Amino acid sequence: MPGQLLDGNLLSRKIRAEIAARAAIVTAKGVRPGLAVIVLGDNPASQVYVRNKVKACEDVGFHSVLERYSAELGEEELLARIATLNADPSIHGILVQLPLPAHIASERVLEAIAPQKDVDGFHIANAGALMVGHPEFKPCTPYGCMKMLESIEYPVRGARAVIVGASNIVGKPMAMLLLQAGATVTICNSKTRDLAHHTKDADILVVATGKPKMISGDMIKNGAVVIDVGINRLPDGKLCGDVDFDTAKYIAGWITPVPGGVGPMTITMLLMNTLEAAEKAVKP
Ligand code: GUN
Numbered sequence: 001m002p003g004q005l006l007d008g009n010l011l012s013r014k015i016r017a018e019i020a021a022r023a024a025i026v027t028a029k030g031v032r033p034g035l036a037v038i039v040l041g042d043n044p045a046s047q048v049y050v051r052n053k054v055k056a057c058e059d060v061g062f063h064s065v066l067e068r069y070s071a072e073l074g075e076e077e078l079l080a081r082i083a084t085l086n087a088d089p090s091i092h093g094i095l096v097q098l099p100l101p102a103h104i105a106s107e108r109v110l111e112a113i114a115p116q117k118d119v120d121g122f123h124i125a126n127a128g129a130l131m132v133g134h135p136e137f138k139p140c141t142p143y144g145c146m147k148m149l150e151s152i153e154y155p156v157r158g159a160r161a162v163i164v165g166a167s168n169i170v171g172k173p174m175a176m177l178l179l180q181a182g183a184t185v186t187i188c189n190s191k192t193r194d195l196a197h198h199t200k201d202a203d204i205l206v207v208a209t210g211k212p213k214m215i216s217g218d219m220i221k222n223g224a225v226v227i228d229v230g231i232n233r234l235p236d237g238k239l240c241g242d243v244d245f246d247t248a249k250y251i252a253g254w255i256t257p258v259p260g261g262v263g264p265m266t267i268t269m270l271l272m273n274t275l276e277a278a279e280k281a282v283k284p
Contacts, residue, residue, distance in 0.1 A: 033278035041071030093119030093274035144265025157182030162202035217247030
């Protein structure tokens with residue numbers, strides 16, 4: 001494989017060791033970082049993600065609370081839980097796992113989380129702060145992708161970056177972070193004409209579409225950094241990304257695997273945001 005692997009597990013281990021050390025320092029000052037995770041319903045993927053998030057908290061010495069509710073929980077009850085967690089001094093980060101059931105207005109729920117506890121960075125105040133260049137919390141997946149670029153000392157300034165997928169969770173905040181780092185950014189969406197024309201021009205290609213293996217090797221520029229945010233389960237039970245790894249690995253200069261690429265980095269940056277929220281709560 002000519003392309004080098006961008007290993008999210010390896011980088012996560014390094015960053016999580018630093019997080020654990022900093023968590024021990026704030027804990028000694030009487031503020032143990034605390035994360036509350038709320039999940040509604042029994043979507044198997046969401047259940048796995050929230051369990052991984054809570055386990056990661058335990059591993060770095062955080063306090064964590066996992067609240068699981070039925071898919072029928074009412075919006076007002078959910079808002080009341082969030083209000084209680086907003087007022088709880090042992091909780092520094094609150095995360096409501098998405099997607100929420102259809103009867104709940106997700107934006108109302110996200111706006112109910114106190115911005116200073118919004119470790120996902122999804123509150124409109126944090127999205128706005130990111131847009132103008134001084135975010136309180138960077139959304140975890142794009143933040144993790146930037147850390148991966150940093151880990152290989154990739155010269156983002158002046159590079160051509162193409163993002164496939166324009167979601168609020170990944171595509172749009174990713175564009176803002178790359179733009180602020182000096183890249184020339186294109187965001188493609190499901191209506192983009194001649195997608196390959198754009199992707200072949202990318203020095204940095206970030207793919208977050210939820211469509212298994214949609215980007216093949218012939219759509220990639222030689223030597224590009226390819227960051228695959230997708231995680232899809234195939235009918236045979238295997239996991240795959242939005243990039244066709246088997247053809248892309250021969251063309252890319254660097255490529256993230258699925259699993260073991262962006263996934264662990266998302267959780268690592270969630271821990272980092274929670275740690276930083278706790279550090280801000282330490283009285284001088
Ligand atoms: N669902 C998929 N990704 C995410 C994420 O990063 N945060 C939350 N809260 N829900 C998600």
